[in-house]
Each structure stands twice: as C-alpha cells, then as structure tokens.
Amino acid sequence: MYLKNSKIISVYFIGAVFLILCVIIGISAGSLSIPLWTTTEILWRSLWNLDIPHSFNETHTTIILNIRLPRVLLAALVGSSLALAGAAFQGLLKNPLADPYTLGVSSGAALGAVFVLFLGVTLPILGSFTLPIISIVTGFMTLLFLLGFVRFIEKSITTETIILAGIIVSSFLGSVISLLIALTGDELRQIISWLMGSVAMRGWDYIWLQFPFFVIGTALLYANRKELNALVFGEETAKTLGVDTDKRRLTILAGASLLTGAAVSVSGTIGFVGLVVPHLVRLLFGPDHHLLLPMSMFAGGGFLVLTDLAARTIISPTELPIGVITAIIGAPVFGILLFQQRRRRMKQS
Template identity: 60%
Template sequence: MLRLSTRNYLKSKYLFAYVLALAFLIISMLTAVSVGSVSIPISDTVRIIGAQIFRLPIADQVDQMYKNIVFEIRLPRVFLAGLVGASLAIAGAAFQGLLRNPLADPYILGVSSGASVGAVATLFFKISIPFLGLYTLPVMSITTALMTIFLVLFFARRVDRTMRVETIILTGIIFSSFLGSLISLIIAFTGEQLQQIMGWLLGSVSMRGWSYIGIIIPFFILGALLLLINSKELNAMSFGEERAQHLGVDVQKRKMVVLIAGSILTGAAVAVSGAIGFVGLVIPHLTRRLWGPDHIHLLPLSILTGAGFLMLTDLVSRTIISPTILPIGVITALIGAPVFAFILMGQRKGTRGGM
C-alpha cells in the first residue's frame, strides 16, 4: 500500500510539474510575441498563431501590420530563443548529472568557449563548406565544442587519474580562459567584421529569421533525443560510476554519448545565438530543486523551463532600455552570476557540515 501511494504521489507531482512548465512556456511565448515597441493584444496573437497552425481564416479585425510583425519579426525570434534556451538547459542538466555537480554546465566546462572559437573562426575566415552551406557554422561550432570537451577530459585525467569532478571543472575553466584569449586574438585582427563578431559574442537572437530555426532544429532533435534515451543511465551514473557499473551500465559508452549529445546541443545553440552563459547552470539547478533529480523528468522539464526562461530573458533585453537592445547574454549573466555564487556558497557550507 505504501509503495502504491508513493507511486501515485509521484505521478501527481510530475503531472503537476509538466502542466506548470507547459503553462509557463505558453505564457512566456505569448507575452514575448505580444510585447514590444508595438504592443499586440494577446487575443490577436492567439488568433494569428492559431490561424497559421490550424489553417483557419484570420478574423478581419486583426490588423495586417500585426500579422507581419508576428510572423516576420517576433515569432522567429521567440522560437529561436526557446530552442537555444531548451538546448542549453538540457545540456546543463545532463552535464550536472554526469559529473554529479550542480556547478557543471556547458559554459563553465569550456564547451561554449570551444564552440565560440569555431564560430568566430568561421565568421572571420569566411569559411563555407560547399555541401554544407548554411550548416557550415553549426558544424564548425559542434566540432570545436567536441574537441574542447575531449581535451578537457584528457588533461583532467593527466592531472588526476581518478578524474574528480573538481579537477574536471577547474580544467574546464582553464580551457575556457585560454579559448577566450584566442577569441580576443582573432578580434584584434578583425577589421570590418568587428561589430558583427562582437555583437554575436555577447549573445543575441535578434534579426535571425526562420532560416536560423531551420539550422538549429535538426541538432536540437538529435542531441535532445540522445540525452532523453539515456535518462535512466544518467540516473545510475549520478550515484557514481562504480555503482552504475554494478547496475549493468556501460559507463564509458554512455558517458561518451552524453558528452557528444551535450556538445552537439551547445555547439548548435552557440552557432545561431552566440555565447549565452549561465542558462545551463541556473535552469537545471532550479528544476532539480523544485522537482527532484530523476533525469527521466528532469531533462524534459528543463527543456520546457529553459525555453520559457530565454524567451522572457530576450523580452527583457529588448524592452528594458528600449529602443536600445541589450545583448541577451548580459541579462543571463546578471541573473546567473549571483545564482552561481549562491550554489557555490551552499556547496561550501555542505562540505563544512560534512566535516
């Protein structure tokens, strides 16, 4: 009876969590599409989007200007912000589970910096691979992101054979600093592309259009599916590699899959929006605190919450000092840095308490 009641409680809890996260995402999307220099009533936004989805005739009272603003300007921007937020959040949740540390995220592990080097080099040298076309930028970002995470793990193993989490994180920070200096070096040689590269580095989803959504979607689907398929294995590995092996998990194989999937998601997100920090740190941590560490639910809830969070963050970036648009990375850093400090202080207190 106790087991049955616990199971029913968990079902109710996660049902409520999904309803809440989905409601947050929908409200964030509608608000982000409706609010701006030209305010559009939410009722008209719902009519316009609903008419497009269900192929219904739009009511005559909806202004043609509203339709153009929604479909040509705001909706692609909001969708792109959602996909970037979802990608970074699920990648952060997976890295935190794999490394058993709430401080692990693509930004701190150096993956974002690695992806940024690939993207900046592509923009600076105007690299275009013929058979890839528009996908040259994300492929280059993903490649350098994968190279970075493998180099971080290689050097962490050389420093500490046991590969403690602290060693991996510190190695990631070192690589992040080194790659940041490489980016600065490229910028120093940049002429006419300076404004484009600097604006991209600070993070933005402005003026991207539907083509950028087409770029990130295949990589988002691939990376997210790989992580969701391995959610049970992440649960096992979050208790330690030895225990996971006793439970029958092929730890090395699953670890590689998680790292590759996280790098694919991060590289694609960085390619279309620039380096946006702290989303992969804040959202998984908050979601875990609210709903628990079970990756079967933590990963999809992080997707929904991360998407809604970055939609609202982008809304703040373009309205807080309108008509000037702030880089979205500035807003996420202002939110994320204090949260990072709070998590770090909590860990220190926990360590002292344990001693």
C-alpha cells in the first residue's frame, strides 16, 4: 500500500510540475519575450507578496502580472475542466470517443450562455454567477436529453449511436445559436468569435467566476474515482461491488456537466480537449481513475496553455481562436479513434 501510494504521489508531482512549467512558458512567451528566470522570480515574489526589485523592467512586471497571468491561469482552468469532464464521460459511458464536445454538452452550455447574453438576464440572488449557472444547467439538460434519446432508440448504447446522436444535438443547438445571432445586431455578432473559443481579453473576474465550480466539479469526480473504476466493468459488476450505480452515475454526470458549463461560460466552445487529453493520459498511465483524473487535469491545463500560446503567436500580431487549434489537432485524432473502434467491432463480429 505504501509503495502504491508513493507511486501515485510521484505521478501527481510530475503532472503538477508539467502544468507549472507550461504556465511559466505561457507567461514568458509572446509578442514580447520575457526570460523564463525573470518570469519565475516575479511570479514567486508576487505569490508571497514580496517587493519586486526596481532592477526589474516595470513593463515586464505589468505584462506578466496584469495581462498574461490571468489569461494563462484561465486557459489552465478551462483545459483542466474539459479534460476532467472528458475522462469522466469516457469512463462512465465506456466510450473513448465521449467528450463534452462530441456529446453536445458544450453546445448546450453555449446556448445557455448566449441566451443570458441575448436577454441580458441577471438573476437577483446569483448576480454575476447567472452566466455560469445557466450554462451548467443547460449543458446538464442537454446531456440528459441525449442519453434519454439514445436509450429510446436502442437499449444498448453503442459508440456509433451515441456519437451520431451527439452530432445531431450539437448541430441543432448550433443552428439555434446561429438564429439568435442572425436576429440581433452587431452586439451579439461579436459573440461569434467568443463561441469559437478564446481566453483573450479575460481578466481576473472570469477566473473567480469559474473557480468555485471547478473546485466543486473536481471534488465530485475525484470522490467517485473508485466507482468510475467499477463502472468501467459494467453496471452488474459495479452493483456486486456495492456501488449504487444510479446515484453515482448522476453524481458523475453532474460533476462533469458542472466543469463543462462553467468552462464554456468563460471561454466559449473549445472542442476535442476532453477527447485527446484523456486518451493520451490513458495510454501513458493506464485506465485507473486514481491516476487518470488528476493527470488529465494537469495535462489538460498544460495542453490548453500551450495551445493558447500557439494561437497568439503563430500569425502574430493577429490571434487565432483556441477552438481552431484544438479542432485541427482533435479532428484527426477523433477520426483515428473512430476507425479503430469500427475495426475492433468488425473483428469481434
């Protein structure tokens, strides 16, 4: 037990170091490059509320603390959320092609966010949290509708059916969003770039808006890591191990939807992070959710930080939406995984 726990802690440490390095690189690099050591020292002194020496370039300090730090931290939060949600969906549905994007959860959350912005709704008690909470609710409702629709079509949920249903739901919700945009003026048309996925021009307010939901969603999923391991082997096996499958399934779906909805509300729709990252982590560390969930969180955060760095430097000074980069990477991976699933099914039949 000691060796097992020490191994898990060592892997966690590796993941945390990877994410921290990605954050430092993401803050240092850009149109104005800042030395890594300078970035690290400014961040360290700021973290412990120490005075920053006058020998440091004041412009560098402003760029690091006020412009790049909140952007990079938001990218890390969003990437971690989407990767965690993808890992949970894949484990629960026993489907490596499941992720918030392919299941339509991201589109549902985006529709909720657009409605809030379109109607200018601010609920009295929720205040600024109206946007993420409405996104979470609509994303969760979309997921429940999708699963109910698939169950109605066939009792045994196959890969092809759930992916096809997810595409249908995403296409329908996307058309509703497009209709809302077409019916409004220039103000909502600006949301098109937001829907493509971006963390540009986001301040600390967006981080504090998402962070509580990230903590709750992560805690829900991590608390159910043993149950996810059991559910991978099927409901009957999980029940024999004493798992309340209905309750645990609803909790896991709620946690994943919480992460997805909050991420979409602050960054727009960013596809394939929840597909690519958990798949690669599973190849490296295996299917055990004790490692899969936290490593997906670290890897997803680091992946989106580096993707955002690429988006703002490839054709600098123009920025690309992050969703474009993740789609370029994720679409081929999705095709390869779908082909492998199809070939494996054909061999078994």
